[in-house]
Structures are given as C-alpha cells and as structure tokens.
Amino acid sequence: MFEVFKKEVKELLRDKKTLLFVVALPVLIFPILFGLMGFLATQASLEAEQKVHIYAITGSEYAPEFSEKIKFHKSFKLSEVKYETVDEMKAAVKAGDLDVGILIPNNARDTLSKGEQSNWQVVFNDAASINFIYKRVNDAMKSFSEILQAENFEKLGVTKEQSIALLNPIKIEKIDAADKRENLGEKIGAFIPYLLIPLVLAGASYPAIDLGAGEKERGTLETLLLTPVTRTELVLGKFFTVLASSLATACITVVSMGFWVSVAGSFFDAKIITEVMGAIGVVDLSLIFLMLVPLAGIFSSLVLAISIYARTFKEAQNYMGPLSMIAFMPLVVAMMPNMELTMNTAMIPITNVALAIKELIKGTVDYSMVGMIFAATLVLAGVLMSFCVHWFKKESVLFR
Structure with a gap:
C-alpha cells in the first residue's frame, strides 16, 4: 500500500495541473480573487458615496432650513430644470435626468402644532444595490424635524433638556457580554468553513479523477492490477494519496490566507482581526485541522468511488458537479442566522463540522460535542472508505 501511495504521489507531483490546483490556486489565485473582489466592492461603495446627486425640490420656501441643508450638501446639486409634480419627477428619474425629487407641502411647518404629520414625497430610483440618496435626504429631514420640535416645545415653555427626555424617556446603555473574539467570531466564523x-473537496476531486478515470483512459489500470499488490492495498494507496492532496490544499490555503491577511494588516488597520486571530490558541487550531481530516476522508472516498465508476476523465468531471452542489447545501444550512451547534445539528454531516469550526473560532465550543462530531465523522469516513474498497473489487465497475 505504501509503495502505491509513493508512486501515486510522485505522479501527481510531476503533473503541472495538480500543482496548479493544489498549490498555485490556494497560494496565489484565491487571494488575488478575494482581494480583487474586496477592492471592487470598496471602489463601488466609494464611488456611490462620493457621487453628486442631481436634485429638484418643490415647496422649498415652506422648509427653508431643510432646503439650505440640501443646497449646501456636498453630495447634492440643484437641477437647472424645474419640476412641479410627482409624475414629472418620476419621468425625469427614469430618463436619468434627475437623481431625486423632493416635494414639500405648504403645511410643512404648521401640522405639528395641530398634532398632525406633514406628508413629504421623495422620488428616486431605489433599485441600485448601493444607494445613499434616501439616507442623505432622510438625515436632512430629521434635522428639520428637530428644528420643528424645538420650536413647538419652546412655545410650550419646555426646555431643551426636558424635550430630549420627553422624546426619549428611556436611555439604553449597551453592555456587550461577548468579548471581541466571540463577537467577531460570530461574524466571520461561518465564512471560514465555507x-x-x-x-x-476541490483538493480531493482532481487527483481522484486522475487516479481512477484517468488510469482507465490511459490504459494503465490493467497494468496496476497485474502487479503483486492486492486490490485492497491498491485502492487504499490511491485513497491516501487523494486524502493527502485534499488536506494539503486546505493547509496551504490556511497558511496562504494568514500570510496575505498579515500583509494586508501592514497596509490597513486590521488590529481587531489580528487580535481575534491571535486569541485562537494552538489547541483550537489543531482541533479545526483534526475536524477536517475525517471530512476529507469522506470526500476522498466519495470522489474516488465516482472516479472508479466513470469510464473517462470527462465523465468523472460531470459527476463531480452534482456532488459539489450536495456538499454546499449543508454549508448553507450552517450559515443560516441563529444556527447553533446542538444535538440535532450535530447529527447533520458537513453542517456539524462547519458549526464546530465556527464555535472553535468564537471560543465558545463544547469540547465534548467536538469529540462526538469527530467520532461520528470518522465512523462515516471509515464506512465510505470500506465501500470504496468494495467498489474497487467489482469487475463490473472497473471494466464498464
């Protein structure tokens, strides 16, 4: 078995495609892609924040303080065209001639004294994913509302301090019982297993396809079967090669992401993230890796069994697509809001590992639960590995 393992590892290391998937992708391509995505998202948000909106306003004389605030706001520019009705403003917004239209009624200043609300209308396109228009207009409206409140309280002889107490009779002081690690771990903990x-899975897929369907397509499988090695030893040698590749991909990715995060931290303020990551001890990091080992065994068994069944390299690749979708579904379950590690969720394969990793990052894990999940995942990996060995012994599977 060990000789088969050494032979398969040597062949994989000679294959440039394997090195690309196992080494180059985690070390260079994935960080570059994530960095590019973050850069583009930041740029899009920055452009949206810095964009100057063309606005039109009707009834500005009824709320001069509000009109002045909008007029001198760095993000607004008054339209040269005047619009009087909602329909005119809607048409201009749809045509792209106007970003926002504001209609102020003539009773804007009088309704509060009568115990009524003034109905203002804001016309804009809210379909954009990043849109600061409504927030900026709303902030200006709140500022004007405070002016109206102060005027009416003054008429009633209420001081500023009393008016604040009347409007907000209860002041809440937020005291977070969670430490930084737990707080940030809740936010990024689901992303790490994702x-x-x-x-x-990806680290196991390509080598498995090559060691099973690839051997069939090249006609070298028959030669291996003629060697004085039992089929059990042969398939186990291939299995441990796939397992090693799977774990190597995960390890290289973790090291690579840690390196790039440290590099980014030297250019950006990432003190909180650095502190949280530094708070994760060696024991928790070791447990995260150990949780991945039986899971890698499950994936390695599945992809190798699929590869053994497939006639060609292409057919094996076609089977990997549905398997990836099935593997993603439990991850989506683990990322759902308020999803916690309980006895019920600990019984769901993949979901249980993802939730355990999240709890380990947060520092709130129940280690007995981790042990149970590790044992259950290890048993499942052993069952699937046994099936893979049995599958490899069937002539009807090997020579379809």
Whole structure:
C-alpha cells in the first residue's frame, strides 16, 4: 500500500495541473480573487458615496432650513430644470435626468402644532444595490424635524433638556457580554468553513479523477492490477494519496490566507482581526485541522468511488458537479442566522463540522460535542472508505 501511495504521489507531483490546483490556486489565485473582489466592492461603495446627486425640490420656501441643508450638501446639486409634480419627477428619474425629487407641502411647518404629520414625497430610483440618496435626504429631514420640535416645545415653555427626555424617556446603555473574539467570531466564523470545506473537496476531486478515470483512459489500470499488490492495498494507496492532496490544499490555503491577511494588516488597520486571530490558541487550531481530516476522508472516498465508476476523465468531471452542489447545501444550512451547534445539528454531516469550526473560532465550543462530531465523522469516513474498497473489487465497475 505504501509503495502505491509513493508512486501515486510522485505522479501527481510531476503533473503541472495538480500543482496548479493544489498549490498555485490556494497560494496565489484565491487571494488575488478575494482581494480583487474586496477592492471592487470598496471602489463601488466609494464611488456611490462620493457621487453628486442631481436634485429638484418643490415647496422649498415652506422648509427653508431643510432646503439650505440640501443646497449646501456636498453630495447634492440643484437641477437647472424645474419640476412641479410627482409624475414629472418620476419621468425625469427614469430618463436619468434627475437623481431625486423632493416635494414639500405648504403645511410643512404648521401640522405639528395641530398634532398632525406633514406628508413629504421623495422620488428616486431605489433599485441600485448601493444607494445613499434616501439616507442623505432622510438625515436632512430629521434635522428639520428637530428644528420643528424645538420650536413647538419652546412655545410650550419646555426646555431643551426636558424635550430630549420627553422624546426619549428611556436611555439604553449597551453592555456587550461577548468579548471581541466571540463577537467577531460570530461574524466571520461561518465564512471560514465555507472557504475551507469546499477546498477540501476541490483538493480531493482532481487527483481522484486522475487516479481512477484517468488510469482507465490511459490504459494503465490493467497494468496496476497485474502487479503483486492486492486490490485492497491498491485502492487504499490511491485513497491516501487523494486524502493527502485534499488536506494539503486546505493547509496551504490556511497558511496562504494568514500570510496575505498579515500583509494586508501592514497596509490597513486590521488590529481587531489580528487580535481575534491571535486569541485562537494552538489547541483550537489543531482541533479545526483534526475536524477536517475525517471530512476529507469522506470526500476522498466519495470522489474516488465516482472516479472508479466513470469510464473517462470527462465523465468523472460531470459527476463531480452534482456532488459539489450536495456538499454546499449543508454549508448553507450552517450559515443560516441563529444556527447553533446542538444535538440535532450535530447529527447533520458537513453542517456539524462547519458549526464546530465556527464555535472553535468564537471560543465558545463544547469540547465534548467536538469529540462526538469527530467520532461520528470518522465512523462515516471509515464506512465510505470500506465501500470504496468494495467498489474497487467489482469487475463490473472497473471494466464498464
């Protein structure tokens, strides 16, 4: 078995495609892609924040303080064309001639004294994914509302401090019982397994396809079967090669992401993230890796069994697509809001590992639960590995 393992590893290391998938993708391509995505998202948000909006306003004389605030706001520019009705403004917004239209009624200043609300209308396109228009107009409206409130309270002889107490009779002081690690771990803890687990599957898929369907297509499988090695030893040698490739991809990715995060931290303020990552001890990091080992065994068994069944390299690739979708579904479940590690969720394969990794990052894990999940995943990996060995012994599968 060990000789088969050494032979398969040597062949994989000679294959440039394998090195691309196992080494180049995690070290260079994935960080570049994530960095590019972050850069583009930041640029899009920055452009949206800095954009100057063309606005039109009707009834500005009824709310001069509001009109002045909008007029001198750095993000607004008054339209040269005057619009009087909602329909005119809607048409201009749809045509792209106007970003926002504001209609102020003539009773804007009088309704509050009568115990009524003034109905203002804001016309804009809210379909954009990043849109600061409504927030900026709303902030200006709140500022004008405070002016109206102060005027009416003054008429009633209420001081500024009393008016604040009347409007907000209860002041809440927020005291967060969670530490920084737990707080940030809740936010990024679900993302880490979402990155690691698919990489464990991806790291197993390509070598498995080559060691099974690739051997069939090249006609070298028959030669291997003629060697004085039992089929059990042969398939186990291939299995451990796929397992090693899967774990290597995950490890290289973790090291690579840690390196790039440290590099980014030297250019940007990432003190909180650095502190949280530094708070994760060696024991928790080791447990995260150990949780991935039996999971990698499950994936390695599945992809190798599929590759053994497939007639050609292309057919094996076609089978990997549905498997990836099936593997993603439990990850989506783990990322759902308020999803916690309980006895019920601990019984769901892949979901249980993802939730355990999240709890380990947060520092709130129940280690007995981790042990149970590790044991259950290890048993499932053993069952699937046994099936893979049995599958490899069937002539009807090998020579379809």
